Amino acid sequence: MSETVTETRTTYVDHAGFRFAVLTLENNSHRPVTLGPASLAWFEAAVGAIDVSRVDAVAVTGEGSVFCDGADLKMMTDAAGPEQAEDVARRGLDALGRLAALPVPTFAFINGTALGGGLELALHANYRTAADSVRAMGFPEVRLGLVPGWGGIPRTVALLGATETARLVITDSLAGKNLSARRAAELGLVDVILPEDGFLPASLDFAAGLLSRPAMAATAMSAPATEATAAPQTSKGHGPSRTVMDGSAALDAVRRQLDVPLRGAAPAPYRALELIAAAAAVNKQAGASAVNTAGNARDLAEIKAFGELLLSDEARASIYAFHLTQSLAKKPAGRPAAQPLPVRSVGVVGAGLMASQLALVFAQQLRVPVRITDLSPDRIDIALAWIAGQLDKLVNRGHLTATDAQAIRVLITGGTDKAAFADCDVVIEAVFEQLEVKRAVFAELEPLLPPETLLLTNTSSLSIEAMGASLARPGRLIGFHFFNPVAVLPLVEIIAVPQTDETTLATGFELAKRLRKTAVLATDTAGFVVNRVLTRLFDEVLALIDEGSDPMVVNHALDPLGLPMTPLALLQFIGPAVQLHICETMHQAYPQRFGVSRSLTMLVAAGLPGYLDHDGGLSPSAAALLPPTTLTDAGKVRATLLGALAEEVTVMLDESVVAGPEEVDLCMILGANFPFHTGGLTPLLDREVGSAFHPELRVPVPAAG
Structure with missing residues (x-):
């Protein structure tokens, strides 16, 4: 498999009396900016080609909305043995180390997403700016069954301390969470936040301001970006002046938290803890010399851990799961080419907890009128009160503004008359899970609705074909099975029957996309997936x-x-x-x-x-x-x-029932919260039972010697 090569373009910029060499990561194939062997070689060559006697500083940045998405996972999984696996980490450390070793001040201008190896690249610079629009900075490696292998752990420990590093590298990674630029600045991971508009000139202004301070520039020029000089002294107390050793008790607490769900099943977070503890122990010693003395041994430990994990079943399954959630989720199997119909209003039959959740997610994501009906006015009132309470919680947690919450609240109305659905483009039922009850609902609805209205059932196991058998137009009914809690779990199982027309199915897929859900198409069999x-x-x-x-x-x-x-x-x-x-x-x-x-x-x-x-x-x-x-x-x-x-x-x-084992795995990850290290389900069964769903995930490892 060929690498998607990220090139490093060097430009020289004179700004505010200083000369900068600006290295820009770019991918001319319009693919994400990632770092594989060829990309690292390109970057290393670009750094080596800089005549440092003719520049005052070196800066690294990206283009558009991405700084660097990290390592090229597809290339990493080509490693077939310990030496090749360890070489992935060794190459990255060598390439990024060239930036850290420069005898002039170095800057990372983080213009967009900086994940994994991309964030590690930024941490090899002396100083970091970030655009205020950046929403994804972090280390996804542990979730992928790996550890940051290019110096990310010791450099983050030096900046944030062991506890914050464990949260960022382990806890947040397993939860799929990343930092915004503002949160990264609050922690001390970046030095300043600048507006997205005019970000590069503003970053150069910031850099020139630092360079104009003799003491600050002299510090950076006298020592490369080691753990002891990885960030500037600032009024916020960022960098090496803050206490960075939090003690082993905090890491022991993280280990106990890991044991509850994982029970040792996934090795990566435990190896990450070991590396964090080792980096924290080095930081307890006085002075940069102690850090540098321990550097080689620590790098070897990091390389060894990364290499062993890269060849593990859990990492292969995790990387497979990651690709599923990225590629298959974006291009679901079975989506027809037909043009979907517009959805300008939605009806929800029922006012229970599931129906209330559905009404809220439709209004919040689509921003269209949503009408709830039920047999009892009291149940309608309870549903509307619950929705209002949920919106208040979102405002209190900072997930919605008060203005947005009020705009969503007024979109949702309720009543007992189903005739109010007459102008709805979509109507979904969430009533009692009994076939005859649901059939009666649709029989009552059909005469009230326009012929093109999409009918959805949230059934979890009942036959869609049997449900629509008495409809005059059964082709417009599909299963649209959400998972509880609706706002959290991203899966929707779409169930089609032989009578389903392509426009209905296309509208269902488009609706799931607009709801920010991942759709998996299943046939009409009991229980679906x-x-x-x-x-x-x-x-x-x-x-x-x-x-x-x-x-x-x-x-x-x-x-x-x-x-x-x-x-x-x-x-x-x-x-x-x-x-x-x-x-x-x-x-x-x-x-x-x-x-x-x-x-x-x-x-x-x-x-x-x-x-x-x-x-x-x-x-x-x-x-x-x-x-x-x-x-x-x-x-x-x-x-x-x-x-x-x-x-x-x-x-x-x-x-x-589905197109293949990949769809089963995607359903189990997104609908049942199966962790990445299981690969969903079929890679786990491959390993534990000896099935052959995914023989390509098995990687031959040569015998030692």
């Missing part, structure tokens, strides 16, 4: 418990995989009654593989909230419904559960 997989898991878990296996052993058997919740905790979140209904639906569709649990049926009849108590143990009330337990082997339970999931995914693919 996410609920089918999860229900098979629940079915196996509950069958083992009903047969006398220890409930706690069964519930925690998958813990070593680092999934977001245990099965019984997830069932409690969904609600036993809801899950029982889905189980019954799945049993009717696939009686040979899906059953209906005796204990779950009794649990719902007893009105219990689930199997667990508040501490995550088995509740006495649930225990009273279960048979006596026998000695249970967690390994055998895990094998049983994963074997069942592998079977179900295989059947789903044989039935062409």
